[in-house]
Amino acid sequence: MDKPDSRKRVALVLLCAAVFLDSMDLSLMGVALPAIGRDLSLSGGMLQWLVSGYAVAYGGFLLLGGRMADLFGRRRMFLLSLAVFAAASLVGGLLSDGWALVVTRVVKGLAAALTAPAALSLITTTFTEGARRNRALGVYALAGATGYSGGLIASGLLTEVSWRLVFFFPVPIALLVLVLAPLALPRVERSHSTARGFDGAGAVTITAGVLLLVYALTETTWPAGAAAVLLLVAFVLIERRQQLPLVPLRVFSSRSLVTANLAALAWACATIGWQFAAVLYLQQVQEVQDYGALATGLGIVPMGLAIVVTANLAGRLISRWGLGRTAAVGMLIQAAGILLFLRAGATADYIAVLLPALLVHGVGNGLSFPSLNIAAVGGLPDEQQGLASGLITSSIQIGAGIGVALLASLMATGGPGLDGYRLAFLVAGCFSLLGATIASIGLRTRVSHKTQARA
CATH class of the missing domain: 1.20.1250.20 (MFS general substrate transporter like domains)
Structure with missing residues (x-):
């Protein structure tokens, strides 16, 4: 009942x-x-x-x-x-x-x-x-x-x-x-058919591999990088032999799924890594403008509003332009917002310099994120929707970890003051441009009504 x-x-x-x-x-x-x-x-x-x-x-x-x-x-x-x-x-x-x-x-x-x-x-x-x-x-x-x-x-x-x-x-x-x-919450008995085990070895190797990769990027140490590569290769070998793999490798025969996940990885490296660098920039370089924690949080509000408003319009644009074009345009706009931060100096004006960059970034973010999520789940049958959703979320989270680590390393090696931050902003913008290129080449241009409804 x-x-x-x-x-x-x-x-x-x-x-x-x-x-x-x-x-x-x-x-x-x-x-x-x-x-x-x-x-x-x-x-x-x-x-x-x-x-x-x-x-x-x-x-x-x-x-x-x-x-x-x-x-x-x-x-x-x-x-x-x-x-x-x-x-x-x-x-x-x-x-x-x-x-x-x-x-x-x-x-x-x-x-x-x-x-x-x-x-x-x-x-x-x-x-x-x-x-x-x-x-x-x-x-x-x-x-x-x-x-x-x-x-x-x-x-x-x-x-x-x-x-x-x-x-x-x-x-x-x-x-x-x-x-x-x-x-x-409902008390639902678990099915005996599901209690057949799980791929713990796959989860441990992929997570340890990515953690070591992030550590290698942060500390610039090649032994950790080599160990990360070995663990990631081990993950692929484990998945090929597992009866119930964490990620069945056959799902990667879907071109839209592979493209969406690669683009989402670049998307997260760009936007999450940039936000990490931008927040530190506002509070450490822009201290003369009195960007404390409260002012920084309030200053980001327009970007959040731009994301919400644009995301609500993304469905209409996807129907008209298709997934590939919408995602690519969104990531190009997002890249423009990130690269606009290169104009910021030690005393950048919020209204004239920072606010336009935040708004442009938010618009691009709101267009690209829904497009990539729809593309990731649209290429698989209904019984694999959970796996597809998990893959795109994992790509975003792992991309966030790698992007933050890489940009932190660039800020440390790029020199004191603005130089390190500008290098980080430039690389974040390049990640977004890379994602736009992947999306425009690999994503199909049309989306079915069934995929729209599912997404």
Whole structure:
């Protein structure tokens, strides 16, 4: 028997609150990084791990999270991983050692990777297929998108008081969900057919490989880079031999899926890496303009609004232009916004210089992100939609980790003052141009009505 609609709505709110926290935690560090670095005397490389550690663990274990939800129970996995997320947040706010903070961020990324697929599968099993499920999934997607934008703004407001509040802020929200969720979430018995095991070796090798790759980019050490390559090769070999692989390699026969994931990797390297560099620039180089944490957070608001408005119009443009052209145009516009930051000097005016760059970047971001997500899921049959969604999310998170690490390294080696930041902005813009090229060449120009409805 179906549960009353009111109980289902409560369950949806709770599940969306969890994915809101997962998305917000990626951006919540952004504005707080300079304050953390000053208070704890941390290097730029250490600061970037507070972002990269979370993003890479999230992306690397996301696909495994779906299998674990099927194996151990979606409801149980959701509650357990959210509890770990809250505990890691609380511990992080109490610590004052750099590497210990990084460990809490990695643990939170792992917990988020287990929470997100459990929450999504609980929505699809709670709401029957059709209009109600589509509306629920729309709310779920909106919660993730607003969580990232909200994190940038909240980071500025909280850091103005204390950067430790950035760690503490998710705790009461997570605890509230943990108290209410057992009363509202459905008790669904896991199927015996799903309890056949999961590809732990694949998840460990891909995550360790990417973590080592990020470390190699940050510390410019070739042994770590060589070990990363070996682990990534091992991951491919494991997936070829596994009976139930984490990523069945046959899915890469879909040209649109491969193209969308490569473009999304470049997209995340560009936009997340640029945001990391831009926030540090505003607070460290632009100190003469008094860009503190609060001013930085408020200054980013127009970019967030531009993303939301443009994303709502993206569907119409996709119908008219096609996926490839819309994604490519979006990433070209995004690149223009990033490269406009090259105009910024030590005393750049917000209205004349910074605001146009933020708005242009937001418009491009709002066009490219939906296009890449639709392309990633449009090339596979219905039974592989979960895998396709997990792959595109993993590509974005891993791209975020690599982009932040690479740009942090460039800022450190590019010289003091503006030179390092300008080099980082230039490389971020090139990543966006690379993504535009990949999308324009590899994505099909038309999108079916079925793909539009699914996306």
